[in-house]
Amino acid sequence: MENALMIQGEKELSIEQVRYQVGKIQELMNSIMKKDEHYGVIPGCEKPSLYKAGAEKLGFTFRLIPKYDIKRTDLPNNHREYEITCSLYHQVTSVFVGQGVGSASTMESKHRYRHEKNEEETEKMVPSGYWELNKTDFRAAQKLLGGNGFRPKKRYGRWMIVRTSSGEKIENPDIADCYNTVLKMAKKRAHVDAMITACAASDIFTQDIEDFPSMESESSGKKEPEQPSDKNTDNTVAHSIREYYEHAVIGLGTLLDGKQIDQDGYDVELFELKRILKADDKELMRKEYLRLKKKYTDHLPNDPKIETAETIWELCIKKIDQMFNENLVDEVNLNNKIEHLQPKKGNNVELKSRLENLEAEYKKLKKMKVDASEFDGDGIPF
Known part of the structure; x- marks a missing residue:
C-alpha cells in the first residue's frame, strides 16, 4: 500500500484499511518523530501534543497539501485578529480530505501587554x-x-x-511588531487541527500546546519536585x-x-x-x-588603561569565553581553562602572562578553523 490516506470515494474503509492507517501513524511516531521536536508530552496529560514539525511530517507521509483561507479583522487600537481555515487535499488525486481552523490575536495577553x-x-x-x-x-x-x-x-x-x-502592566506600544507572529501562530494552529482531523489522529495526539492554560499557572497544584542530581555531562x-x-x-x-x-x-x-x-x-x-x-556571556569589562589584577582577570575570562562563543573550544575545555586560571587570581604578573598565552592560543585556533573551512567547505562542526 502507498503512504497515503485511504481514498475510496463513496466506499467505506475496511477494518484492515483502518488498522493499516492507524498503524502507519504509530509507526511514523515511533520511528521518525522525535519527542520535543515533532510532539511533546505535557505533565498530567495522557496524550502527546502535536507540534508544527509533526504536522508537517504527517502531511509529507500521507501526501496532503494544505490550502489556507485567511480572514483578518482589524480591532480597536491597531489590534488584529487572524482566523484561518486550513483545507487539506491529496497531492495526487486533489481529493479534499479534511479541514481545520485556528485563530490568533494581538489581544492575547502575551502580545497585548508589556510590563514596565x-x-x-x-x-x-x-x-x-x-x-x-x-x-x-x-x-x-x-x-x-x-x-x-x-x-x-x-x-x-x-x-x-x-x-x-x-x-x-501597560499596552504594548509596538503592537505592529506582533502582526506576523499572530498570523503565523493562527496558521500553525489551523494546520495542526486540520492534520489531526484528516488523519483521524485525535486518539493519538491532543490539541496544540498553545491552547492549554497559561504555563505560568500550576495545572496540577503540586510543587515541582526537586530534580535528582544526574550524571554531569x-x-x-x-x-x-x-x-x-x-x-x-x-x-x-x-x-x-x-x-x-x-x-x-x-x-x-x-x-x-x-x-x-x-x-x-x-x-x-x-x-x-x-x-x-x-x-x-561575550561582553565583559575591557579597559586596557587599568591594569589591575581584577581587570586582567576579567580580560582572561573574556578571551576564554570568546573561544567558546566562536566554537574554538568546547564546554569541557572552557571549564578546564577557567579552573587552571583560578590559582593565578590576584597575581598581576602571572595573569598578564596567561592573557598573552590565551591571545596566542586564540589566534592559532582561529587560523586552524579558517584552514579547515577552506579545506572541507564546512568548517569545524559545532
Whole structure:
C-alpha cells in the first residue's frame, strides 16, 4: 500500500484499511518523530501534543497539501485578529480530505501587554568573581549581586549592578511588531487541527500546546519536585530544570536590554523555555540554556588603561569565553581553562602572562578553523 490516506470515494474503509492507517501513524511516531521536536508530552496529560514539525511530517507521509483561507479583522487600537481555515487535499488525486481552523490575536495577553521595567542604580560594579561563578552555580552568583532582582548591566563601558522590578502592566506600544507572529501562530494552529482531523489522529495526539492554560499557572497544584542530581555531562554543577530555566530567563533579559533581540523575539524565546519547563525535560532545558549562554556571556569589562589584577582577570575570562562563543573550544575545555586560571587570581604578573598565552592560543585556533573551512567547505562542526 502507498503512504497515503485511504481514498475510496463513496466506499467505506475496511477494518484492515483502518488498522493499516492507524498503524502507519504509530509507526511514523515511533520511528521518525522525535519527542520535543515533532510532539511533546505535557505533565498530567495522557496524550502527546502535536507540534508544527509533526504536522508537517504527517502531511509529507500521507501526501496532503494544505490550502489556507485567511480572514483578518482589524480591532480597536491597531489590534488584529487572524482566523484561518486550513483545507487539506491529496497531492495526487486533489481529493479534499479534511479541514481545520485556528485563530490568533494581538489581544492575547502575551502580545497585548508589556510590563514596565523599573531599574534602580546601585552604583556598585559587578564583582569579577561573578562571571566565573555564574557558569557553575547560578544561585551563588546571584547572591554576589545582591540576590533576586539584581543583575548586571553595562553602563559607560563598565558592568554595574542594577536592581530591577516589574512595573505596571501597560499596552504594548509596538503592537505592529506582533502582526506576523499572530498570523503565523493562527496558521500553525489551523494546520495542526486540520492534520489531526484528516488523519483521524485525535486518539493519538491532543490539541496544540498553545491552547492549554497559561504555563505560568500550576495545572496540577503540586510543587515541582526537586530534580535528582544526574550524571554531569557538561563539567558544571548539576542544576535542576528550574535553575536552568531561571538562568536562561536572566540571559534573555540581558539580550533584551542590550537590544540583541526585540520584545517579540524575547516573547518567542520565553514561550519556548516555558514549554520545555512544562514538559519537564531537563536535558532540553540545559541545551537551551547553553545556547542562550553563548549569546550573552561575550561582553565583559575591557579597559586596557587599568591594569589591575581584577581587570586582567576579567580580560582572561573574556578571551576564554570568546573561544567558546566562536566554537574554538568546547564546554569541557572552557571549564578546564577557567579552573587552571583560578590559582593565578590576584597575581598581576602571572595573569598578564596567561592573557598573552590565551591571545596566542586564540589566534592559532582561529587560523586552524579558517584552514579547515577552506579545506572541507564546512568548517569545524559545532
